[in-house]
Amino acid sequence: MSQVNIEKKLLARNIKPTAMRQLVLKVLEEEDIALSLPEIEQKLEYADKSTIYRTLKLFEEKKLIHAIDDGTGATKYASCDDSCNCLPDDLHVHFLCVKCGKTYCFKDMPIKIESLPKNFIFESASFVIKGVCAECSTR
């Protein structure tokens, strides 16, 4: 994704496109997998760790990225589609590869949350498929 598009994506979510924010978003946009905080830190080795963390929290708040609980214990982050509002309708399946440990977003596999029983309030949902990813299965 080009520098201009990175800036546009930030502005579209009302985020001031500082150099650091552009770097963090670029890292996430360049990957087709979800990244954990240590993985993002590794790609930005000269950046201050607490700044990276704060940037991710801001992105999450602004629904630019979504956090994924894939059951491994490490929260992973992936960019959202431009039309995403992180509502139940935007939920999708994630895939955890048991060989390489990579977590993929399957954005074209939505999770359908039917209406909950009376007085039950929705908070979050995760649907993780475990298996072997295309990269590992064809190796």
Ligand SMILES: [Zn+2]
């Ligand atoms: Zn794999």
Ligand SMILES: [Zn+2]
């Ligand atoms: Zn996802």
